[in-house]
Amino acid sequence: DALPIAMLKAIGFSDFAVMALVFAEAAVPCVAGAATGVAFAKYLALLFPLIIPPGLGIPLPYISIFVMVSALSIAAFIACVSAVAPALRAKRLDVATALSGR
Numbered sequence: 001d002a003l004p005i006a007m008l009k010a011i012g013f014s015d016f017a018v019m020a021l022v023f024a025e026a027a028v029p030c031v032a033g034a035a036t037g038v039a040f041a042k043y044l045a046l047l048f049p050l051i052i053p054p055g056l057g058i059p060l061p062y063i064s065i066f067v068m069v070s071a072l073s074i075a076a077f078i079a080c081v082s083a084v085a086p087a088l089r090a091k092r093l094d095v096a097t098a099l100s101g102r
Contacts, residue, residue, distance in 0.1 A: 006098035026083035034075030
């Protein structure tokens with residue numbers, strides 16, 4: 001539904017601001033989900049030695065800072081790529097048409 005975007009544009013939001021909001025709407029849950037997943041994986045990696053007895057020949061898991069930063073960067077990139085089409089649609093939205101319900 002284009003009504004909320006049309007209302008933002010009608011009260012004076014610029015095309016750039018509307019596009020930034022669309023990108024933020026895509027990026028925030030995506031990066032938050034990635035951060036939660038990485039934090040949970042790091043926590044499980046710390047618990048692994050307590051669950052599996054040592055001496056079985058199973059290497060201990062290790063999640064480096066590089067892996068964490070990479071996961072968050074990839075999540076942000078995917079969110080931005082997925083938001084390109086909706087952001088361009090929001091930029092080209094005709095306010096009068098959207099507010100009239102056509």
